[in-house]
Amino acid sequence: MQTALQEFEKSLQADLDDMNPNQAEHPNDQPPESDSHQLLTNLSREFTARTREYPGYDVWLGVAIIAAERLLSAINTVPPEPNNDNDNNDTKCLLPHPAQHEALLSLSDFYHRRSTWGGPSSEEDSDLDKAIALRETALNMPLLHTPYPDARVPELEKLSLLHEARYLKRHRQTDIDSAAQYLSSAARLLFDADDEDQRQTLLASSRCLRFKGGDISSIPCALEIPYADLSLAPISLPALATGRYRFIDCRSFTTRTSLRILEFTHLPISRYIPISYVWKGLPPHRDPNTTSTPTPTITILGADSADPISIPVLRLACLAALHLGTDLLWLDGLCIMQDSDADKTWQIQRMHSVYKLCKACLIIPGGLSRLAVPEEETAWIHRAWTLQEAIAPDVCYCLFAWRHGACMVQAKFQAAIIEVESGVADSSTRVMVEFNLIVNAKRDATAYHALIGALSMKSQEGMANAVWRAAMLRTAYRPVDVVLSIMGVLGVALDPAAYAAGDRVGATVALMRGFLAQGGRAEWLAIAPALDPWLELSTLPMPPTAGPAGRARFLMRNGEEVRPDSREVLWWWLRDAPKGAVDEAGCLTITVPVVSVRMGLSGAEETQFKSSQGESWSVVVDDEGPPYAVRVGRKEFYRFGAYGTAVDPWSNMLMLVDEAAAPGKLRTVGYAAVVDGIVNLPQWAERTVLIR
Numbered sequence: 001m002q003t004a005l006q007e008f009e010k011s012l013q014a015d016l017d018d019m020n021p022n023q024a025e026h027p028n029d030q031p032p033e034s035d036s037h038q039l040l041t042n043l044s045r046e047f048t049a050r051t052r053e054y055p056g057y058d059v060w061l062g063v064a065i066i067a068a069e070r071l072l073s074a075i076n077t078v079p080p081e082p083n084n085d086n087d088n089n090d091t092k093c094l095l096p097h098p099a100q101h102e103a104l105l106s107l108s109d110f111y112h113r114r115s116t117w118g119g120p121s122s123e124e125d126s127d128l129d130k131a132i133a134l135r136e137t138a139l140n141m142p143l144l145h146t147p148y149p150d151a152r153v154p155e156l157e158k159l160s161l162l163h164e165a166r167y168l169k170r171h172r173q174t175d176i177d178s179a180a181q182y183l184s185s186a187a188r189l190l191f192d193a194d195d196e197d198q199r200q201t202l203l204a205s206s207r208c209l210r211f212k213g214g215d216i217s218s219i220p221c222a223l224e225i226p227y228a229d230l231s232l233a234p235i236s237l238p239a240l241a242t243g244r245y246r247f248i249d250c251r252s253f254t255t256r257t258s259l260r261i262l263e264f265t266h267l268p269i270s271r272y273i274p275i276s277y278v279w280k281g282l283p284p285h286r287d288p289n290t291t292s293t294p295t296p297t298i299t300i301l302g303a304d305s306a307d308p309i310s311i312p313v314l315r316l317a318c319l320a321a322l323h324l325g326t327d328l329l330w331l332d333g334l335c336i337m338q339d340s341d342a343d344k345t346w347q348i349q350r351m352h353s354v355y356k357l358c359k360a361c362l363i364i365p366g367g368l369s370r371l372a373v374p375e376e377e378t379a380w381i382h383r384a385w386t387l388q389e390a391i392a393p394d395v396c397y398c399l400f401a402w403r404h405g406a407c408m409v410q411a412k413f414q415a416a417i418i419e420v421e422s423g424v425a426d427s428s429t430r431v432m433v434e435f436n437l438i439v440n441a442k443r444d445a446t447a448y449h450a451l452i453g454a455l456s457m458k459s460q461e462g463m464a465n466a467v468w469r470a471a472m473l474r475t476a477y478r479p480v481d482v483v484l485s486i487m488g489v490l491g492v493a494l495d496p497a498a499y500a501a502g503d504r505v506g507a508t509v510a511l512m513r514g515f516l517a518q519g520g521r522a523e524w525l526a527i528a529p530a531l532d533p534w535l536e537l538s539t540l541p542m543p544p545t546a547g548p549a550g551r552a553r554f555l556m557r558n559g560e561e562v563r564p565d566s567r568e569v570l571w572w573w574l575r576d577a578p579k580g581a582v583d584e585a586g587c588l589t590i591t592v593p594v595v596s597v598r599m600g601l602s603g604a605e606e607t608q609f610k611s612s613q614g615e616s617w618s619v620v621v622d623d624e625g626p627p628y629a630v631r632v633g634r635k636e637f638y639r640f641g642a643y644g645t646a647v648d649p650w651s652n653m654l655m656l657v658d659e660a661a662a663p664g665k666l667r668t669v670g671y672a673a674v675v676d677g678i679v680n681l682p683q684w685a686e687r688t689v690l691i692r
Helices: 002-019 033-051 058-076 098-115 121-139 149-170 173-188 193-212 250-254 311-323 341-349 351-356 385-391 445-456 463-472 504-517
Strands: 221-226 245-249 258-264 272-276 328-330 361-363 396-401 407-410 414-421 424-427 552-555 572-575 580-582 588-599 608-610 616-619 628-637 652-659 666-674 685-691
Touching: 058 098, 098 121, 098 149, 121 149, 149 173, 149 193, 173 193, 245 250, 250 258, 250 311, 250 328, 272 311, 272 351, 272 385, 311 328, 311 361, 311 396, 311 414, 341 351, 351 385, 361 385, 385 445, 385 463, 445 463, 463 572, 504 580, 608 666, 628 666, 628 685, 652 685, 666 685
Parallel strands: 272 328, 272 361, 361 396
Antiparallel strands: 221 258, 245 258, 245 328, 396 424, 407 414, 414 424, 572 628, 580 588, 588 616, 588 628, 588 685, 608 616, 628 652, 652 666
């Protein structure tokens, strides 16, 4: 690392020395002015690319700042270029050097980055001031590389972000006004119809900034109820227009003024905090020996299956949102019209976006009746919708009850416990389950591993397999929600209105078809090899039933309750799962290596293997028809820093299939993980199989 820094610094200085027109040592060897311009442009781009290689290394950042300052100094010694497009031949119009704009932006980014690293406050403020000044200088320069004014939009967005950051430090009204104005200016540069969504999103964010600055009229209010009246009657949103995003005004609620529901036509990206929780959570504490007044609650018309919302818990959630720098909170019960099927459908189709584009997600694992303490088990890990709510956001926090105040917790990772209000805190770790705040890692190991796998493989090959595993082992009050809750994560758009509440099969088939149609693989195969196949769709395991407190229970056909990981830890994903197609009946068609097998031990020892259910199987010498073993991929361990990996000799995953009732079709009867010797047998042959 240090060698790379030194080499780059030397090469940068050498290039600058070679092109500096004031160098006395090389009076006759200066490159022509046009070559100087080109060299500076190339050097600026190389510099920008190299500095991005080590964005979090403080020594490198310091070198980058020094180098950028030298680069700008050298650029300033080169005369401006004449504007050859100037129509007025009598007046020579000069343009700044092409590399100057890029160098200003790079140096601004480096100062901004350093301002967030927790140094002395005076240095942080100075760096932030420099970052703003440099960007404003760049903004005032002519556009050199494009005639399109919308090229300024990213610069205006970044300037808005910098002014907002300075407002959060110093609380100067001029900064928040400037931040809002820059976004409005960016929106005005977008003229094309194709840019309308981006324009409206910028305007929504601008309104949020004006709201933060004290202009409460900047965001339309759809509903307002005095704080003192919240427990008097069930709440129902009035007959509002569908197709709106709604949020709770956190400041009004935390000051105990009123519950205000604000409306947007477009999502204000990174300007709100959504809540992830379970509708049926932990019951409120009740002491039969006291006569204290019950905790005031909110009930919602149309949300009959949900617990009443504790007003103190909701207020704590609003305090946490304000602590995280946002004024808006999203809660499905209050932000979706519960008595409107049309609004529910519209909102479900956009649920993934709501969580993906938030500032951060606030997980309240115990539900909204009361906060859980770290050692309490909750149903959060078993409920369908919470999977998407943990995966989609860039950052998650967990709100829980805590007796020890602000501190640092050290487990496999270090986490800060940040006090929101006396006795209550949110943990700023990405992997909350490491602290048993959400899940019992031993009892809920499969769901735990699948969630960690999906997070660690996020946006990589293997994520889809972890998502299928985590989702298909969860439960929902409406079975169809198990599927609808992950369609956005898998990049598939389904119409929620097309499926009845209990139509898990139809929605699953549609999700499979959509996922494969966009180039995906059948990564739902072998997600729980030890479980019995689902009768309706045998390529998936039998879905669980909801046990006490919503906990998923897995039953075999003989009635025995088992754990999905009873025979092996499911700490892996399926590499090279087959591609194919699924028809409307749910039949999977794939072309894969296949071999005839028989249950029981026969033939040579090297042809024998055991299934994931513990049954003995053997590969037969000739193709004798079904049952078959079908190669569906290789097991690959999740890549997660807190856990080691190991060599797994049984890494080849086989799906065992037999004849189905329909002619020409097969059904899954089990899985087997086998050694290379089995898949290297000569009897394997590629063929197309249809599996229902």
